Amino acid sequence: MSYDFETVVDRTGTGAAKWQHMLDAKPDVPAGISPFSVADIDLKLAPEIVEGLREHLEDVVLGYTVATDDYWEAVTGWFQDRHGWAVTREQITLAPGVVPAFNTAVRAVTAPGDGVIVQTPAYYPFFGAIEGNERVVVRNPLVLREGRWRIDLDDLAEKAADPRTTALLFCSPHNPTGRVWERDELNAVWRIARDNDLTVISDEIHFDLLMPGVQHTVFSTLNDDAAARTIVCTAPSKTFNLAGMATSNIVIPNEQLRENFRLEQGRTGFFTLNALGFQACRLAYSKAGAWLDGLIELVHGNHELVRSFFAERMPQVVVFDLEGTYLQWLDFRALGLSHEELKRINEQEALVYFDEGAMFGTEGEGFERMNLAAPRQTVLDALERLARAYAP
Numbered sequence: 001m002s003y004d005f006e007t008v009v010d011r012t013g014t015g016a017a018k019w020q021h022m023l024d025a026k027p028d029v030p031a032g033i034s035p036f037s038v039a040d041i042d043l044k045l046a047p048e049i050v051e052g053l054r055e056h057l058e059d060v061v062l063g064y065t066v067a068t069d070d071y072w073e074a075v076t077g078w079f080q081d082r083h084g085w086a087v088t089r090e091q092i093t094l095a096p097g098v099v100p101a102f103n104t105a106v107r108a109v110t111a112p113g114d115g116v117i118v119q120t121p122a123y124y125p126f127f128g129a130i131e132g133n134e135r136v137v138v139r140n141p142l143v144l145r146e147g148r149w150r151i152d153l154d155d156l157a158e159k160a161a162d163p164r165t166t167a168l169l170f171c172s173p174h175n176p177t178g179r180v181w182e183r184d185e186l187n188a189v190w191r192i193a194r195d196n197d198l199t200v201i202s203d204e205i206h207f208d209l210l211m212p213g214v215q216h217t218v219f220s221t222l223n224d225d226a227a228a229r230t231i232v233c234t235a236p237s238k239t240f241n242l243a244g245m246a247t248s249n250i251v252i253p254n255e256q257l258r259e260n261f262r263l264e265q266g267r268t269g270f271f272t273l274n275a276l277g278f279q280a281c282r283l284a285y286s287k288a289g290a291w292l293d294g295l296i297e298l299v300h301g302n303h304e305l306v307r308s309f310f311a312e313r314m315p316q317v318v319v320f321d322l323e324g325t326y327l328q329w330l331d332f333r334a335l336g337l338s339h340e341e342l343k344r345i346n347e348q349e350a351l352v353y354f355d356e357g358a359m360f361g362t363e364g365e366g367f368e369r370m371n372l373a374a375p376r377q378t379v380l381d382a383l384e385r386l387a388r389a390y391a392p
C-alpha cells in the first residue's frame with residue numbers, strides 16, 4: 001500500500017492548537033503557510049485508522065466503555081513486536097494522556113517539597129508537573145559533547161545524592177534534542193537511580209519514532225531493579241497523530257507502585273477512556289505499522305533536507321542529528337540575535353512558526369524546535385522563506 005505523505009492538510013478553523021498559535025502570532029498570516037510548532041502531524045491520518053473508525057461508527061453505542069481483549073492484544077502485541085518488550089495487561093494502567101499520567105505519577109511517588117530531576121532543556125509540561133504539584137525542579141542540564149547532547153552523569157549523581165530528591169522525570173527519546181539514549185547511557189542513569197533510590201518516571205511517548213538504524217531501549221527492560229522502580233508512559237498519540245483521542249498506556253511492573261499510581265489517579269475521578277480512543281489505539285497498533293514506517297522515511301528525509309539546506313544557505317545555524325522523534329532541534333545562537341529579534345524575523349518576516357527554545361527552559365534560549373512531520377514541500381518552502389528573511 002502506498003500512503004499519501006504529500007497532501008498539505010490545512011487545519012485552519014478546525015480547532016487545531018498549532019494552527020491557532022500561528023494565528024495568535026500573526027492574525028493576517030496568508031493562506032498556504034503551515035506551522036512547525038506543537039508536536040502533532042499535518043498529514044492525512046493512516047487510512048487503516050480512518051477506515052476502521054468509520055466501520056466501527058456504523059453500529060456504535062458511545063456509552064461507558066472499558067478495554068476489550070482485542071485492545072489489550074493490540075497494545076501488548078505492539079510493545080512485543082516493535083520493542084521486544086513483554087508486558088502483561090495487568091501491568092498497564094490507562095490514562096487520558098501522558099501529561100496527566102506523569103502529573104499523577106509525580107504525586108503518587110513523591111511528597112510535597114521533594115526534588116524531581118529533569119534533564120534540561122525539557123518538554124515544558126515537565127516543569128508544570130513538578131512545580132504545579134508543589135515539588136521542586138532539580139535541573140540536570142544536558143551537555144553538548146562533540147556535537148551530540150549527553151546526560152551529565154556527574155551532575156546527575158550529585159543531584160540524586162540529595163536525600164530530598166526522590167524521583168527522576170526522564171524523557172526517552174528526548175524532546176526537544178531528538179536524542180535516543182543508548183543502552184550504556186541508560187544503564188548509567190539506572191545505576192544512579194538505584195544507588196539513590198529514585199523512582200523513574202520514564203516518558204517514552206516518542207519511542208516508536210526512531211530514525212533508520214537507531215535502537216531504543218525501554219527503561220524498565222534494562223534489568224529487574226529498573227523494572228521495579230520505573231513507570232513507563234506510552235501512547236499512540238505522537239506515533240499515529242492521535243493526541244486528540246486522549247488515550248495512553250502506562251506500564252508499571254511493580255505492583256505496589258502501580259497501586260499507588262492508581263490510587264492517585266482515582267482521586268482525580270478518572271474511571272475510563274473515551275470510547276473512540278480505544279478503537280483508534282487498537283487500530284493503530286494492530287493495522288498501521290506500515291504507515292508509521294512511511295512516516296519515519298518522510299521525517300528522516302526532511303531531516304536530511306534541513307541539514308543540507310542550512311549547511312549551504314545558513315551555515316551559522318547548527319542542525320543536530322535527529323535520532324528519534326520528529327522534532328528537529330536547531331541552534332540559532334551564532335546569529336547573535338536577541339530572543340525577541342529571532343522571534344520577530346522568524347514569525348513576522350519569514351512566516352515560520354517554531355516552538356521557541358526558551359519554552360524548554362533557559363537552557364533552550366537561542367534554539368528553535370522544528371516539527372518535521374509535514375510534507376517535504378512544506379518544509380522546503382519554509383526553509384526558503386527563512387533563507388530569504390536572513391539574507392544580508
Ligand SMILES: Cc1ncc(COP(=O)(O)O)c(C=O)c1O
Binds near residue numbers: 039123
Ligand atoms: C515528551 C512528551 N510527553 C508527552 C507529550 C504529550 O502527551 P499527551 O498528549 O499524551 O498528554 C508530548 C507531546 O509533545 C511529549 O513530547
